[in-house]
Amino acid sequence: MTKPLAEIQDLYVEARTDSGRKVEIIKGVSFTIQEGEIVALIGESGSGKTTIALTLMGYTRSGCSIAKGKVLLGGEDLVAMSERDRQKLRGTDVAYVPQSAAAAFNPSYRLIDQVVEVVGIHKLMSKNEARLKAIELFRALALPDPEHIGDRYPHQVSGGQLQRLAAAMALIGDPQLVIFDEPTTALDVTTQIEVLRAFKSVMRKRKMAGVYVSHDLAVVAQIADRIIVLKGGEIQEEGSTQRILDSAQHPYTQELLAAFQPAPFVPPQLVETEVSIRRPVLEVTGIYAGYGPLQADGLPLKTVLRNVSCKLERGRNLGVIGESGSGKSTLARVIGGLLPAVRGHVQLNGRELDPRVSGRSKEELRRMQIVFQLADTALNPARSVADILGRPLAFYHGQKGAEQEARVNELLDMVRLPRALRHRMPNELSGGQKQRVNFARALAAKPDIILCDEITSALDTVVAAAIIDLLKDLQQELGLSYVFISHDLATVQSICDEVMVVQHGETVELLTNDQLPDGARHPYSKLLFSSVPKLDTGWLDSLPAHPGNPDR
Amino acid sequence: MPGQITLLVLGRLGVTLLTLLIVSFVVFGATLLLPGDVVEILLGQAATPEAVAGLREAMNLDSPAIVRYVQWLFGLIQGDFGMSYANNMPVADMIGGRLANTLRLAAVTTAIAVPLALFLGITTAMFRGSLYDRIVTTLIVSIISVPEFLIATLAVLVFAVWLRWLPALSLANDVNSFGQLLKVFAMPVITLSCVISAQMIRMTRAAVIEALKMPYVEMALLKGASRTRIVLHHALPNAIGPIANAVALSLSYLLGGVIIVETIFNYPGIAKLMVDAVSTRDLPLIQSCAMIFCFGFLLLITIADVIAILSNPRLRR
C-alpha cells in the first residue's frame, strides 16, 4: 500500500464548557486518506465530524484544543508544528469549502479578490495569472458568465453560485486535500444537484483528495469513495460507499439508512360521521400577501403570494412543498392571521375569518394552531415546560391549578415525553424533545387544524422520522387535520393526502399522494422531485443535465 | 443603487434636522419652566410697573409662547442669538471669541486622542486576553467610572502639585511662545484626552472583536492569512461603521468634558461662559450655548452615520 496523503492517529479533542470544565468531544479517532480519494465523514449534529475535518488544517475552533494524537499531512504532524508553519500549509496543501459560503465571503471585497487571495498570501503566481486561473475554475464549476462573475460583490450572486465560488477559492492554490464542510446543506435540492455535479467533475478531473463532511447519506453516496460513520466523537463504522449502503454492520448506521425509507403512507381512518359529508374544514381562496407598503395596483411592494388557493378536509392532511423563497411559510402566517392578506379569503368550517388575529374570536383562534420550524426560538427560553403548556390551557379553556397540572401531564404523555420534564427549561431539552413540547402546546388548545411549518427540517434524520410517526398516531387519536409545510418530498409524501407544489408564491400543481412523485406533470414539480438525492451511488451520474435551471 | 445611497444619506440628514427641531423646542421650553416672571427677576423687586411693562413689551413677552419660539428659532438661523439678560450685550458678541478658544481646545484634544485611541483599541482587540489587553482595559474601566473633575483633580495633583511640571491654571490670553502654549493647554488636554479616549478605545475594541467573530475571518485564517492580515484586511474594513460611531460618540463626551475642564482650569471657553451664565440665570445666553453644543453633537453623529452608510459594502455596485 502506498503512503497515505493524510493520516489521523488516535486523535482526542477537548472542549472547554462555560464553567471551565473540560469535555472530550473527539475520543480516539484514527483514519487515513489516500491520494485522490474522497472520504466522507457522516454523522448527526454533535458527532464531531466538522471538528475532525478542521484538525486536518491544524485548526480547532475557539474553546477547543487537540489533547492528544497526531494529524499527519504529507508525513508532517500538524499538531506539533508552529502556527507559522501551519499558515504556510493552509490554502496551498489543504483547503476548505465552508458550509455557508454566504457568511464566509467578506462583504467588503469583490469575489475575484477573495478567490485569488490565497495566491497573494502564499505568493504562488502573478495577479494576472491568478485571475486567469480563477476564470478557468469558474468555467469548470459551471458558473454563469465566468469572465465577469468575479467582479461582483458577494451579496450580488445567489447561494448556489457562492458555494461554487467558495470551491474555486479552495481550489486556486492547487491543494492536495480539500475539506468540504456540509457545502450543500444550506441549498435547495434543485441547486444542490448543480453544485454537487460541479464539485464532482472538478475533483475527478484534478484527482484531488477530499474530505466530505455531511449528515446526508444520499448526498455522500454520490461523491465519496469511502464513508466513515461517526457518533459522539467516535468512529462507528468505516467502509467503501457501496459496502456501507449495501451491508451496514453497525446498528447506528442501519438506523441512519432506515430513516431514509419512511413508513409508507396510510390514509387516515376518517371518523364515521364525517365520511358522508366531505366538507372542507379550511378553505383558502385567492390569497395575495406580502411585505412593504401597498403599491398603486393594491399589492404590497414585495408580493410573496399570488392568487394561492387550497382546501383541507377534516381528518386529512395537505402538504405544501416548495423551495426557499417560494412563499410557503408566508402562507402559514397568512392563514394564522399573523400577516394579513391584502386580497383573498380564509374560511374555517365554512365561516369567513378576519385577515388579522385581532379580528378573530378566541374560539376561531383555538381551532387553528401553528407549530414553527425552530423549537429553539418557538419556546420562550425563560419559561418552564409546565408554563409553556399551561398557558393555552388557561387562555382557551380557563384551566387552572390541579386541573391544569393533570392536563399538562396528559399532553406530555401524548407526545411521549416523561412527565418529569415539566419542570425543565427549554434549553435543557434535546432538539427532538423541544419539538415535541412545541407540538404539545398546539395540542393543548384542542385544535381542529395544526399548521406545521417545516417542523422536522432542523432535526436529525432519525429524530425527524420519530416526530412524523408521532404526528400520524395523534391524528388517529384526535381526528386532527394538518397543513404540512416542508421542502422535503419524503416527509410530505409520508404524511399528506394531497400536496400543493408552490414556486415564486404561486401554485404550480396539486397532486394526490398516489401521484407522488412520478405523476407530476408540471416541469417544475418534475425537476423538484427528481432532484431529491437517492441512496444510490449512480444516481447523480444517471441524471440528465437539467434544462432551464442553470443558475440557481 | 447610487440613488439608494443618496436617498439613505438624505433621509439621515432629514432625521438630523428633525432632531435639531425637537431639541430646540426642549431648549426653548426651559424658559417657560422659569418660576416667576423673567422681567421681575431681571429688574429686581424694586422696579416700577412702567419699567416692567416696558421691558415686557421690548422682550415680546406678551405674545404666546409658540410665537416667541418661532421668532427665537428664526433669529438663531439668521445668527441673531438675542440679548443677554445679565449684561445687556448681544449674545453673539459674548460667544464669538470664546467659541474659538473652545474649538482650539477640542481640536488639539481630538488630534491627540483619536489616533491614540484607535491604535490602542485595535491592538487590544488583536491581542485580546493578553497582559497588555488586560492592563489597558482595567485602566479604561477606571477612567470611565469616575467623573471628569476627578481626572482633572488627579492631573493637577500629579503634574502640578507633586511633579511641579505644569501650572494648575491656564490663561489662554497671555500666550506668547510655543512653550507657554504647551503649558496652558497641557492640563486641559491631558484630562480631556483621558476621558474621551477611554470611551473610544472601549468601543473600537468591541467593534473589532465583533468583526473578528465573523465566519469570513475564520475563512481567511483557513486560507493561511496571518493575524495582522486578518485584522487589517478582513476585520477592519467591516468595522468602519461602528468605529466611526465610536469616534463620534466619544467626541461628544468632549462636550461634557469641556464643561468641567474649562471650569476647573479656568479656561476662557464657551462652556465656562455657559456655567457662569447658569449662576446668573442668563437664559438667552444659556440657550444659545446649548444650541451650539447640540448642533456640534448632532453634526458629529450625523457624519458618523453617513460614513457608516457609505462604508456598507452591500450598498456598493
Added chain:
Amino acid sequence: MNQTPLLSPRFGLRMNAVGILSGLIVLFWILVAFVGPSFAPHAPGDIVDFDFFGPISSELWLGSDYLGRDIFSRILLGTRYTVGISFAAVCIACFSGVVLGMTAAVIGGWFDMVLSRVLDALNSIPSKLFGLVMVAAIGSSIPVLIVLLAVIYTPGSYRFARALAVNCNTLDFISVARARGEKTIYLISQEILPNITGPVLADFGLRFVFIVLLLSGLSFLGLGVQPPNADWGSLVKENIGGLAFAAPAVIAPCVAIASLTISVNLLIDNLPVKIRDRA
C-alpha cells in the same frame, strides 16, 4: 428519538474575587447611606478644627475642610445624598424607559416611530448640558434633581430596552403567542420581560453610575445639591482650594466617588454567572 439523561444539568454559582470585593464595597456604601450619619463622630456643620484643610489625625479621621469641619462626618452624610438621589433617579428612569421601550417594540407602527424620534432627540442633548439648562431654569432642589436626572436618563434606558425587546419580538414564541390571541400587556410582561431582565439589570447598574457621575459633576459646578447640604461632588468643590496642598479634604470625597462607581462597574462585569454545564 434521541435519549438524553433525565438528570437535571448541574447548576453552579461562580463569582471571582474581583466581583466579591466590588460587591462588598457597593454593599458598604449602601449601608453607610442608611445608617452612616448616626455614626458620625461630629455634627457635619460644626467647626471642630481651628486649622482649615487640617491633616489626618486620631480626632479627625480624614482631616478638616476649608472651614475646619470634620470631613469624615460630612462624607458619611454626603453618602446619603449621592447614593439616595442617584438611586431614586435611576429607578424612575429605568422603570419608565423599560416599560415604554417594550411597549413601543410590541405595538410598533406610529406609536413606536413618534416615541423613538422624540426620545432619541432628547438623548442627543449631552447630559451635562441638559442639566445646566434645566437647573438654570428651575433651580436645583432635591426633588427637582431627582426628576431631572431621571428625565435625562430615561431615553437611554428606553433605547436599550427597546432594542432588546425588538430582538425578542421577532422570535417565534412571540408569533405563537400573538397567533394564540394574547394581548399586548401579556406579551410584554410574560413573554418579553423575563427574557430581558438580565441585561436590563446590568443596564440599571451602568445607568446608576452615569447618574452618580452627572450628579457629582453638577454639584462640582455648584449646580447640584446646595449648601448647607453637601453630596460628594459638593465636598470636592468646597475643598478644591486644598488641592494645591493635596489636602485629605479634597482627596477623600474623590476616593469615595471613585470607589463606588468603579465597584459598581466591576460588579456588573463580574456578575455571578449562573452556569449551566453542558453535560
